[in-house]
Amino acid sequence: MRQKKRPWRPLFLLIAILGMMGLSYLLWSPGKTFQDGRHDLRSNGIWLQHGWLGDDQWFQRNRKDKALFRDEGKIKALAALLANHGMKYVFPHACPCDPSGRISPVDPVQTERFLDHFEGFRVLPWVGGVLGVHCSPQSPKWRDNFVSSVVDLLRLHPRLAGVHLNIEPLPSGNRDFLLLLDELRHTMPSGKILSVAAYPPPTRWHPFPDVHWDEAYFRQVAQRTEQVVPMMYDTAIRVPKVYRYLMSSWTSEVLDWSGDTQVLLGIPVYDDAGVGYHFPAVENLQNALSGIHEGLNARKSLPKNYAGVAIYCEWEMDRQEWDYFRREFERVPDGPRR
Numbered sequence: 001m002r003q004k005k006r007p008w009r010p011l012f013l014l015i016a017i018l019g020m021m022g023l024s025y026l027l028w029s030p031g032k033t034f035q036d037g038r039h040d041l042r043s044n045g046i047w048l049q050h051g052w053l054g055d056d057q058w059f060q061r062n063r064k065d066k067a068l069f070r071d072e073g074k075i076k077a078l079a080a081l082l083a084n085h086g087m088k089y090v091f092p093h094a095c096p097c098d099p100s101g102r103i104s105p106v107d108p109v110q111t112e113r114f115l116d117h118f119e120g121f122r123v124l125p126w127v128g129g130v131l132g133v134h135c136s137p138q139s140p141k142w143r144d145n146f147v148s149s150v151v152d153l154l155r156l157h158p159r160l161a162g163v164h165l166n167i168e169p170l171p172s173g174n175r176d177f178l179l180l181l182d183e184l185r186h187t188m189p190s191g192k193i194l195s196v197a198a199y200p201p202p203t204r205w206h207p208f209p210d211v212h213w214d215e216a217y218f219r220q221v222a223q224r225t226e227q228v229v230p231m232m233y234d235t236a237i238r239v240p241k242v243y244r245y246l247m248s249s250w251t252s253e254v255l256d257w258s259g260d261t262q263v264l265l266g267i268p269v270y271d272d273a274g275v276g277y278h279f280p281a282v283e284n285l286q287n288a289l290s291g292i293h294e295g296l297n298a299r300k301s302l303p304k305n306y307a308g309v310a311i312y313c314e315w316e317m318d319r320q321e322w323d324y325f326r327r328e329f330e331r332v333p334d335g336p337r338r
Contacts, residue, residue, distance in 0.1 A: 031244035031290030033296050037331025039296050045089035045229060045264045045310035046082060051105040052092045054116055055113050069087035070110055072117070079117045084312075085322060087228075089122045089195075089264065089310070092158060094130030099136070101306040103127045104278045108156065115159045116140055125153065128168075139175035148181050148311030154189050162193030162226070169210035170199065172217040181224040195227035197266070201253045205246055206235040215257050222261040228253045229310045232288065233268035236277045243282050248290025248298075255303045263303075264310040265292055269317055285311075285321055289329050 002227055033058035051069035059066050068074065082090065092114070097103045106125065115123060125285065128137045136142040140235040150163055162329070165184070170177055185194050198221060206327060211234065213221070222228050232250050237243045272278045292309065296302060311317065326332070 017026055024095070027135070029295060030248060031104055031287070032239055032293040033328065034293050034297070035289060035327060039293060039302070039308075040086055040329055040331040041302075041306070041308050042086040042331065043088040044086050044308035045091065046087050047310070047313040048090055048092040049135075049313070049315045050093040050104075051096075052089040052096060052135070053111050053125060055105045055107045057287065058104070070107075072113065075114055075117045077315075079121070081322075085325060086308070087121070087311075088308075089124065089161075089196075090118065091124055091310075094125040094127050095127060095147060095181045096165065097127065097149070099147065101136070101139075101140075101142040103146065103149045103153065103244070106153070111157050111160075112178050112281050115157065119159075122193065122256045122305070123159070124162045125160065126157060126162040126164045126166055126197075128166040128197075129273075131167050131169055137174070137180045143176075143180050143190045146180070149186050151189070154192055155246055156324060158189075160192075162188065162195060164195040164197065164227075164229070166197035168197075172199070173203075174217075178204035178224065181221065181323075191227045195229060196221060196225050197252070198222075198228040198230040200230045200232050200250045201257070203246060203249075205237055205242060211313040216254075218254070219259065222258040222308070224260055227262045228258055229266050229313070231266045233266065233283045233312070235283065236279070237282055238279055240282050240287050244287050244294070245293040247288055248295040251295025252298065255306055258305050260294055260305060262307050263305050264307050266310045266312055267292070267313055269321055270313055271316065273293065285324055289325075 031216070051066075052075075054069070056066075058064070094106055096102045103125075104127070154160055154162070163184075165181075167177065181194065181196070184241055188194060198218065199211050199213045200219070202209070203216060230250065232247060235246065237245065237246065251265060254265070267285065269285050270278075270279070270284045271280050273280055289309070296306070311325075
């Protein structure tokens, strides 16, 4: 006599599997929290807005108030704020270059005024633009104009520490970009820093090759520069735990891939809600630092090439975020942590 099939068995098995998956997710807790400042070397970086160095024409085109940036009191206050939070490298926006390759002009008087108050920092103007619109590294003429305008800027303002290069997007394996780096490094004045806004490693969570570099290419870029700052955001990830896990993985990978080149880990502090590639409830200061803490804590000691984090960006940081950064990341040398 044949036994009757029990149709509830497959359903029960499915429910059990889903229950186990749900429980596993609930128990999964990527990221770490430390409030003792163990990962802060007081040599962090931050991207600044254009007005701090911008020329008069930029203010006119964008209908911005020069008094918000060219007042010495405001410059001094910015320097004090950033120094208080362990910033050492500042990247004031000087993008985009024009299609011929000449970088965006700065105001010479304002640049010197800014440098007067940022004497204890490394100031690296943020140069570059959009690939195929402002930037054509495949063109020898464009590269020549770009390199010569960078050199002119550094010679006119010798207190600048170097430049921070950012071209977006930039597919892995782009040989013209490597050639541009070679030409910059060989032409810039001695002792200047060539810093690059780098792209993070490939990941299944964000399969877009234009904004990720494989290990071989990442190493090639790092070998040609003094500093890499991987932009560890714009992943379109919607789940905070996944982003924290990815930040931990990326932290380990980019430090291993950079060799002896200094690394600042780029973290997001901006809204841009509705753009599709960034969800501020996921990509934020809290989740980014949590993932970085986990990636660094997995090592016996901090790598020699690790310098800290780089915040994108200064103009979207508010008092609450600065307080969180102090509490969850900073090493406070004077007195107890508040």
